[in-house]
Amino acid sequence: MNEIPDPGAGPAGRPEAMTAHQLTEQARALLDRRRVQQARALLARALKEYPDSTGLLVEAARADLIDGANDEARDTLQRVLSLDPDHPDARWFLFNLELGSDRLEQAEALVLGLLRDWPESAQFYAGYARLMLRALMFPKARALALEALRRDPDSDDALRASALCDIVERPGANDSVALARLVASNPDDMYTMRLVVAALANASRDREAHALARELLRLQPDDPGLLELVRALRAQTHWSLLPLWPMLRWGWYGSIAMWIAALALLQTLRQVAPGAVGWVTLFLVVYIAYSWVWPPLLRRWINR
Amino acid sequence: MASTNPDLLQPSLTSARVERSPYSQQAHVLSAFFGGPLSALAMSGINAYRLRRIEKDAPWLIVAMVLYLSFEVWLAIDPGGQDFVRWAGSWAGSNALTYVTRALALAFFAIGTVMHRREHTATDLMGLKRPSGWILGFGLVAGGILATTALRNLLQ
Known part of the structure; x- marks a missing residue:
């Protein structure tokens, strides 16, 4: 399997590139913990010093994505791709951005390009499965999710895509094996728990879905999508x-x-x-x- | 490890192939309830067209349409149908025929939504925007009532 290169790494032996790489890692760690303001401050300083660091630019785009500034994120990612057309993280984030913006044809072109370059990547197969679900093309979505699981049976992305297919395809699918495995391996993961809420709601188990969604909102009170979900479930379960x-x-x-x-x-x-x-x-x-x-x-x- | 199915990596989406979300179940059920079986079938057909699955749904839509037209012909022409109208009237009064056709329309709605269940679930799960059903709904109700009235006048 071709290795996906580390986007922050520059040519070996250049101290300034290493520094840019370290700054990229710091920004990534902050964004992983959703400390967006701190990450933005760090990225602003770092990009003054290394304006063409693709790793820093990708993290800046990620900060924009978290804040919902999709246009700015798209511009930044396009800039990364003008500097490095094969940059895998930039292509992957751009795919997710296009998918979220309903630009499905563009998203498909990006994910097919990624799969051409990394044909063994379960993550990219799973991403393509999500795109096909979004396009309401269920047989292909299921086939891609299976392909992702075949490549890496323990991949979270593959399990998520498979769980999504289960929820959509089977009425009251709260017995999804993929979802059970995800919960077992990632009991604290927000996305997994949101899938559980969706599966419970789809099985008309609204009270359990509401209780779980409320707990998730306590952990992530600034998530507008989660807030909307809790409100909808609260209305649904009101006495x-x-x-x-x-x-x-x-x-x-x-x-x-x-x-x-x-x-x-x-x-x-x-x-x-x-x-x-x-x-x-x-x-x-x-x-x-x-x-x-x-x-x-x-x-x-x-x-x- | 090569892909088990090379077709998986063929592009599936062009501007003509991007699926569109279906009209809501509320728009469908209200069209069926007030507009009758023809409205229910028309809404199922429109949703099938939007979801690019008209070839898959055409057989049941045609069977349902033939079933409904046969029912109307049976009621109007066959002595057994007229006996049924009298029996239903003795039980449910002058609105009996309305209740029976409404029940048939709701049965068609139920079949249509079962056929499109995955699409409705995915539309909600993915947070896709559905088209507004108001204008189409009113049009289908008016069209359904007019078409049913014209059919019954023709058969009489």
């Missing part, structure tokens, strides 16, 4: 929605079953207790109005 349980549990199928049951009840009452029909109809009208009006109001109240 005032208990009367809507069949709809919450089975979605529109539950609503259809309720409609058929209500029709059958009314017709039966017309035969056996005509005096009760008016009251039951009134109750059903109030129930339907509540089911349409209250959930969006509750969501708005929780999001305020």
Whole structure:
């Protein structure tokens, strides 16, 4: 297998390149711990000294990505690629950026290029699987996830791609082997735990999903996506929605079953207790109005 | 170690092949409930087209359409169908036929969403933006009611 070169390393024996490499490592460590402001300050100083250090530029792009400054990150990554067109980290980050920006064709070109240069990389196969899932091309996504696992059965990226395929393909897939292995090997990893939340929510186990998402938010309180997820699950599990349980549990199928049951009840009452029909109809009208009006109001109240 | 399937590394996405997210289940169920079986099938067909799987869905859509048209013909022409209308009316009153066709429309909705379950799950999981269903929904409801009325007048 071709080794992926260390993006921060410069030519051996040049002390200034080593220093740039050390600064890159420091910035990377800060960004790994989400200390973005400190990393930015360090990168600003370092880039004054080494403006063409591809390693420092990639970490600067990573800081932009964490802050959601996608355009700035894209410009920086393009600059890295103008200095070093084969830079693997720059190509990989750019792939993730294009994928997140819904520029799927560009993302595919990048990941195919990476796979041409590193055909044994489970990480790149897994990335391509995520892209295919995003493009709603499930058979290819599954085949790529399997290929990633074949290359490296213990790769977290491959297991994540496989777990995502499980969640999408099987209703109520909270028994995904890939997800179980991920949790066993990375019990503290945020992304893994978010996958568990998604699997629980997909299996309509909203209370457990809400409890876990709340714990994750305590660990990462500045994550807007997580906050939105917790709010949505909180609304979904609020006590005032208990009367809507069949709809919450089975979605529109539950609503259809309720409609058929209500029709059958009314017709039966017309035969056996005509005096009760008016009251039951009134109750059903109030129930339907509540089911349409209250959930969006509750969501708005929780999001305020 | 070479790839077991060389096709995996062939590009799959061009601007014409990028899948588009489906209309929501809410838009679909409301179109079916108020517009009838034709609206339900039309929405399933539109979603299948958006998801580039019309060839896969065409057989069941055609079978469902033939089933519904046969049902309407049976109700209008066959003595057994007219007996069924009378029996349903004795149980559910003058709206019996509306209830039966609505139930059929909801069954078509259920089949359509089961067929597109993976796409709906992935759309939610990946946070993809769905198109607004308001204009299409109103159009399908109006079109469904008009087409059903025209069909029944024709059969009478």
